[in-house]
Amino acid sequence: MTSVVDDDVTALAGKSVEEVRAAFVGWLADNAAELAPFRHLSTEVGQIFATLSTLQRMLFSAGWIRLGWPEEVGGLGGPLILRAVISEELAAAGYPPPFSFGTQEVLGPAVARFAPPELAAEMLPRLLRGEESWCQGFSEPGAGSDLGSLRLRAVDEGDAWRVNGEKIWTSWAQFANRCVLLARTGTVESAHKGITALFLDMDTPGIEIRPLTSMNGDDEFCSLFFDDVLVPKSRTLGEVNGGWAVAMFVLSCERGAAAWQRQAWMRWRLGTITDLAPELPDAAAGEAFTLIHALRLLSRRTVRSLSAGEPVGVLPSFDKLMMSTAEKFLFDAALGSAPDTVLLGEDEAARDLRSDYLYSRASSIYGGAAEIQRNIIAERVLGLPRE
Numbered sequence: 339m340t341s342v343v344d345d346d347v348t349a350l351a352g353k354s355v356e357e358v359r360a361a362f363v364g365w366l367a368d369n370a371a372e373l374a375p376f377r378h379l380s381t382e383v384g385q386i387f388a389t390l391s392t393l394q395r396m397l398f399s400a401g402w403i404r405l406g407w408p409e410e411v412g413g414l415g416g417p418l419i420l421r422a423v424i425s426e427e428l429a430a431a432g433y434p435p436p437f438s439f440g441t442q443e444v445l446g447p448a449v450a451r452f453a454p455p456e457l458a459a460e461m462l463p464r465l466l467r468g469e470e471s472w473c474q475g476f477s478e479p480g481a482g483s484d485l486g487s488l489r490l491r492a493v494d495e496g497d498a499w500r501v502n503g504e505k506i507w508t509s510w511a512q513f514a515n516r517c518v519l520l521a522r523t524g525t526v527e528s529a530h531k532g533i534t535a536l537f538l539d540m541d542t543p544g545i546e547i548r549p550l551t552s553m554n555g556d557d558e559f560c561s562l563f564f565d566d567v568l569v570p571k572s573r574t575l576g577e578v579n580g581g582w583a584v585a586m587f588v589l590s591c592e593r594g595a596a597a598w599q600r601q602a603w604m605r606w607r608l609g610t611i612t613d614l615a616p617e618l619p620d621a622a623a624g625e626a627f628t629l630i631h632a633l634r635l636l637s638r639r640t641v642r643s644l645s646a647g648e649p650v651g652v653l654p655s656f657d658k659l660m661m662s663t664a665e666k667f668l669f670d671a672a673l674g675s676a677p678d679t680v681l682l683g684e685d686e687a688a689r690d691l692r693s694d695y696l697y698s699r700a701s702s703i704y705g706g707a708a709e710i711q712r713n714i715i716a717e718r719v720l721g722l723p724r725e
């Protein structure tokens with residue numbers, strides 16, 4: 339692998355987006371042979387996870403995925419928009435996002451913002467280096483869309499919280515070293531005002547992890563059971579009973595920055611689908627491209643605002659809605675024009691397409707369901723009545 343002198347990449351943190359883009363595209367071309375294995379991932383989740391961690395470590399040691407992160411947490415500095423450029427060019431060149439499982443863009447910013455500085459300085463470099471992954475413990479069996487009603491309880495025990503309860507749909511928890519967990523610290527009636535965010539180690543005694551198989555065959559989800567789990571108070575993110583602010587920030591990253599990665603991936607995927615399913619009518623391919631481009635424009639606004647440190651409010655709800663609309667349209671069009679390939683194809687490309695089709699069904703559920711995004715837009719942007 340061509341080694342990029344750290345000083346060169348460090349200097350890029352102060353350069354323009356276009357200079358960074360050109361340098362990274364050049365590096366990808368120079369190292370194409372060594373990066374080639376990352377284009378074809380195994381179908382086995384453990385293997386995928388290991389491969390993506392290797393890619394992450396490569397990109398970290400070359401400096402690329404340190405750009406746009408503050409130096410205090412292991413980055414090289416520069417604006418957040420540089421992270422978006424790196425993930426975009428990686429996808430455009432046909433590589434998977436190395437940090438998709440580690441939810442680097444979803445949980446990383448929240449830990450950087452809400453963790454005590456020494457904790458963020460200790461933990462974030464491990465995530466960026468690909469040494470560990472984190473999971474998001476928000477949803478519960480009775481609290482998904484209605485997150486403010488969550489029940490997993492954290493009781494104040496002096497220096498620690500004693501945690502009891504259950505989480506569900508926690509992606510990749512079986513591989514995770516840490517968890518950003520939302521816990522009830524007030525009364526249930528206190529709703530979103532009685533929630534505290536914690537950052538806990540997944541090997542703490544009392545945590546049981548049970549994987550759940552999803553319809554594409556992956557063991558992506560887990561149920562988590564907490565039985566008298568002690569979490570040091572020093573692992574509190576943000577204010578006690580102020581966990582809602584952490585949750586909303588995480589969701590704005592999930593609906594915003596993650597949508598940017600997804601649009602870059604969908605642009606690339608559309609090209610591969612037109613090769614694989616030449617029956618796809620031009621009109622459908624054109625419509626898919628238009629939707630993906632609309633997502634790109636919406637998401638660009640969000641990424642720019644996040645990069646400038648401006649509040650994004652509820653605007654990422656538009657991005658999330660457009661993301662699921664574009665993704666479902668793309669894979670519905672593929673299924674409609676090449677049903678035999680998508681449903682029955684046995685080669686690797688057909689299997690990937692089938693898996694992506696099935697996963698596209700989830701795009702209007704995770705990160706907040708489409709109906710919830712519509713409610714947010716109706717009530718908080720358009721000012722329509724709640725009922």
Ligand SMILES: Cc1cc2nc3c(=O)[nH]c(=O)nc-3n(C[C@H](O)[C@H](O)[C@H](O)COP(=O)(O)OP(=O)(O)OC[C@H]3O[C@@H](n4cnc5c(N)ncnc54)[C@H](O)[C@@H]3O)c2cc1C
Binds near residue numbers: 476482483705706
């Ligand atoms: C691929 C994937 C990955 C996920 N990863 C994680 C993770 O890592 N961590 C985590 O904590 N969670 C995760 N989730 C869970 C996800 O956040 C929830 O599934 C989602 O918030 C919906 O909650 P629910 O499943 O409880 O559905 P419910 O809230 O029960 O909703 C069921 C249906 O009712 C609709 N509905 C609910 N309330 C309203 C309303 N007020 N108005 C109109 N319609 C409504 C919903 O839109 C939905 O269609 C993941 C989900 C998926 C699909």
